[in-house]
Structure formats: C-alpha cells, structure tokens
Amino acid sequence: MNVLLVKDDCGRSRKTCHMPTHTAIIALTKGGKQLAQRLKTLVPGSEIIPNKGKIHQTFAQAWQDHDSLICIMATGIVVRSIAPLLQDKTVDPALVVCDEQGRFAVSLLSGHLGGGNALAQKVADVLGGQAVITTASDVLGHTALDLWCRDMGLAVTDKQGLTRVMAKLVNTGSVTLYSEYPLPPLPQDIIPSRTLDAADLLVTSRIRQKENIVLLHPKALVAGIGCNRNTPAKEISEALDHACRTHQLARESVRNLASIDLKSDEPGLLAFAHAQNLPLDFYSPDQLNQVEGVAASAAVLRATGAKAVAEPAAILSSGGGPLLVQKMKFPNVTVAIAEILQPFPTLF
Structure with missing residues (x-):
C-alpha cells in the first residue's frame, strides 16, 4: 500500500x-x-x-x-x-x-x-x-443492496441482517429506509420512510439498539487527534474507540482523522491511519486558531503555537460541523469528534 x-x-x-x-x-x-x-x-x-x-x-x-x-x-x-x-x-x-x-x-x-x-x-x-x-437482484432487476451500500460509503456491521433485508427486497419488490442525513435520490425499490419504526434500514452514525432495523453507517464523523510525541498507534486507536463507545457513535462512521501539521510525521498517528485506511488532514496553527468556540489550552499553545488541536482540527475537516464529542483527554492522546452534516455531497 x-x-x-x-x-x-x-x-x-x-x-x-x-x-x-x-x-x-x-x-x-x-x-x-x-x-x-x-x-x-x-x-x-x-x-x-x-x-x-x-x-x-x-x-x-x-x-x-x-x-x-x-x-x-x-x-x-x-x-x-x-x-x-x-x-x-x-x-x-x-x-x-x-x-x-x-x-x-x-x-x-x-x-x-x-x-x-x-x-x-x-x-x-x-x-x-x-x-x-x-444473482437474484440482477436477474429480477432490483437494487443490489450490498453494492449500493458500498457505493454510498455505508458500512454494514450486521451482515446477516442485510442479507435478510435483501431477501425481502427480492421477495416483495421494495424495502424502506430512514435516514438521519440528507440523501440523494434513492433507487425506486428503496422507499423513504417517514418514521423509524416502519423502516427496514437506518442511515445513522449512532449506535442504536433497534430490533429488525439494519444500521447503515455513513462516513459522517471526523476525529480530531492530538497526541504526545511517540505515542503508539495502539494507544491512539484505544482512545478513539473509547470516545466513540462513550458517546454511542459508530466507529465505522469515522471518515478521517485530523490534527496539527506538526504531527504530519508522527509515527504512531501515521501507523494508525495506515492500518485503518483513514485519510489524515493536517492544519497549521494559524488555521486552527481561527476556529471559535473551542476549549483553549495554554500548554498546547506553548508547545504548538495553536490554542487547541483536536477540536478545531475536527471542526475544520468536517466542513464546520458541530462537535459531537468535546475533547476527551487520555494520558497521551486527546480526541474530539465533529459531524459532517451532509456526508453525501458529491451525489447531489
């Protein structure tokens, strides 16, 4: 790679x-x-x-x-x-x-x-x-749900559930979908649902326990990462996982990581991004300092020239989206998570 x-x-x-x-x-x-x-x-x-x-x-x-x-x-x-x-x-x-x-x-x-x-x-x-x-969907002219999910960038953690919904699509001719994000026009056999309870599929970046509904996780989150020099990839991974679990966010919805450009050569951060196939966005201190409403740190300012790293980096990389997770401090890592309000912009 x-x-x-x-x-x-x-x-x-x-x-x-x-x-x-x-x-x-x-x-x-x-x-x-x-x-x-x-x-x-x-x-x-x-x-x-x-x-x-x-x-x-x-x-x-x-x-x-x-x-x-x-x-x-x-x-x-x-x-x-x-x-x-x-x-x-x-x-x-x-x-x-x-x-x-x-x-x-x-x-x-x-x-x-x-x-x-x-x-x-x-x-x-x-x-x-x-x-x-x-394949039945191709023979009958229906949408191949697994392929549609892949093309939309939707992660499916319940593969058996998706197989069940695919069977329903083949047998009945349509399935219903509820989304927490704006979607492009759907295939004719995927019907938008006005209520969550009536849906077969749910597009969400949250972790939900909903019986008989298959969760589809879009790439709708950006994780801002600050870390000490030589922090191992494993420690960064565990910090991000903990932040997602604590706030009931789907780890699969993380689209990319973001940090300060001083970390563009940080071995552990690069190794983690590489292992997870996550792009990395880097911002200069001046860019980070332009973001308002974030928790500033005098220690971070002295060390990096930026008043904060994790929160403003996440906000910038998400396109100005809201913070779902304010900075969480771990021994060597700081994590913040921002939401991308329109994760399907290129499809409109």
Missing part, C-alpha cells in the same frame, strides 16, 4: 492510502492458454498465472495475491479447487469462469461486492460472448 501526501483546495495536507488491484488469469489447456494471452491484452491490470504444479496450489497463491480471478477451465475444477479457500463474500476475490472458446463468462463468486458480475460482463464484451449472472 502506498501512502501519499497531497494538498487539497483548502490548503490542508492530507495523507491518503491507495491499494493496487490485479486480475489473475489461470488456464490449463492449450486452447485456454491461447485465450488467456488474448484476455491479457484486453483486460487492464491482468496477468497470466502459470500452473507449474498442482492446480490447488496455483489457486491458493492467486487467491492471496489478486483481487479477481478469470479461470479458463471447467467449472467443476474451479469449485473443487477453491472450496478450502472460501471465507466470506466481503473478502473473497471475484471469480469468473470462462470456457476456452470464450462463449460464456460465468460470474461464480463475489458478484456484487467483489465485482464478479462486472468482470464477467467485461470478459463477455471483449470476447463477444455471453455473461452468465445468477
């Missing part, structure tokens, strides 16, 4: 993480290998994985190293080879099975979240074949 430091339009520094994606093409027969060579030139980011030993070993290695697999061989071989590797649709790679004539591209695994359906359609398009897609 690469970590990049970039400047945004507001002049703040932001560290972001980028993960490369790759597609493995595995073929067994002479004809299959010829088709593999052709696909390699047609599918960007793909590479041919030679089968030098047992096919089970080839699959095991490709499974670890690639986000998606194109297998040019009999479906039965694929099924028997991947059976010991299967974990969950949220982590398993997308897998497409193709015959060596390129007539059919079967989306076998991780069709929605992993992109298997899209990859099958891509393979079929470039080869002039037919994509075979069997």
Whole structure:
C-alpha cells in the first residue's frame, strides 16, 4: 500500500492510502492458454498465472495475491479447487469462469461486492460472448443492496441482517429506509420512510439498539487527534474507540482523522491511519486558531503555537460541523469528534 501526501483546495495536507488491484488469469489447456494471452491484452491490470504444479496450489497463491480471478477451465475444477479457500463474500476475490472458446463468462463468486458480475460482463464484451449472472437482484432487476451500500460509503456491521433485508427486497419488490442525513435520490425499490419504526434500514452514525432495523453507517464523523510525541498507534486507536463507545457513535462512521501539521510525521498517528485506511488532514496553527468556540489550552499553545488541536482540527475537516464529542483527554492522546452534516455531497 502506498501512502501519499497531497494538498487539497483548502490548503490542508492530507495523507491518503491507495491499494493496487490485479486480475489473475489461470488456464490449463492449450486452447485456454491461447485465450488467456488474448484476455491479457484486453483486460487492464491482468496477468497470466502459470500452473507449474498442482492446480490447488496455483489457486491458493492467486487467491492471496489478486483481487479477481478469470479461470479458463471447467467449472467443476474451479469449485473443487477453491472450496478450502472460501471465507466470506466481503473478502473473497471475484471469480469468473470462462470456457476456452470464450462463449460464456460465468460470474461464480463475489458478484456484487467483489465485482464478479462486472468482470464477467467485461470478459463477455471483449470476447463477444455471453455473461452468465445468477444473482437474484440482477436477474429480477432490483437494487443490489450490498453494492449500493458500498457505493454510498455505508458500512454494514450486521451482515446477516442485510442479507435478510435483501431477501425481502427480492421477495416483495421494495424495502424502506430512514435516514438521519440528507440523501440523494434513492433507487425506486428503496422507499423513504417517514418514521423509524416502519423502516427496514437506518442511515445513522449512532449506535442504536433497534430490533429488525439494519444500521447503515455513513462516513459522517471526523476525529480530531492530538497526541504526545511517540505515542503508539495502539494507544491512539484505544482512545478513539473509547470516545466513540462513550458517546454511542459508530466507529465505522469515522471518515478521517485530523490534527496539527506538526504531527504530519508522527509515527504512531501515521501507523494508525495506515492500518485503518483513514485519510489524515493536517492544519497549521494559524488555521486552527481561527476556529471559535473551542476549549483553549495554554500548554498546547506553548508547545504548538495553536490554542487547541483536536477540536478545531475536527471542526475544520468536517466542513464546520458541530462537535459531537468535546475533547476527551487520555494520558497521551486527546480526541474530539465533529459531524459532517451532509456526508453525501458529491451525489447531489
């Protein structure tokens, strides 16, 4: 994973993480290998994985190293080879099975979240074949809720609950949703609910105990972080988790971290952000000092030139949102959390 430091339009520094994606093409027969060579030139980011030993070993290695697999061989071989590797649709790679004539591209695994359906359609398009897609929502023309949640940036902690709601959508044709945030236009089969009790889905950054309602957590929180030099990543993580639990906020709703630019090289902070795939916004003391209504600290001012760090950094990074958590002090960490009032601005 690469970590990049970039400047945004507001002049703040932001560290972001980028993960490369790759597609493995595995073929067994002479004809299959010829088709593999052709696909390699047609599918960007793909590479041919030679089968030098047992096919089970080839699959095991490709499974670890690639986000998606194109297998040019009999479906039965694929099924028997991947059976010991299967974990969950949220982590398993997308897998497409193709015959060596390129007539059919079967989306076998991780069709929605992993992109298997899209990859099958891509393979079929470039080869002039037919994509075979069997997921019920696609066949019936309904919204794929897991894919919709992913595209909206909504975290789902109750996977079984979402599966239940997806089944309701397929069986009845619609589900209801209540949101604590403004939403863009919804798909026709996701019906806005005026009351929480009538909803199947709830978009919230809070932790709620509501029976038969699946919580969808948007990226609607910013955690402002102040810390002493050489504070371990674990200590920062525990402080943020404690702050979220104390105020009944979903840790999954934290969009990014924010701090003073003096911490742009802080090892523990960078390691924590890297491990959690959380962008980091950094602000200068002058920028932080322009934020009104925050709790000032004489000690922080002497050490950094800013009257405060965690609260103003969170507010600035959230776009001026309200503080849901005023600064909480831990032995080496200070945490404050601000809310992003419109977490879906690019979708309007």
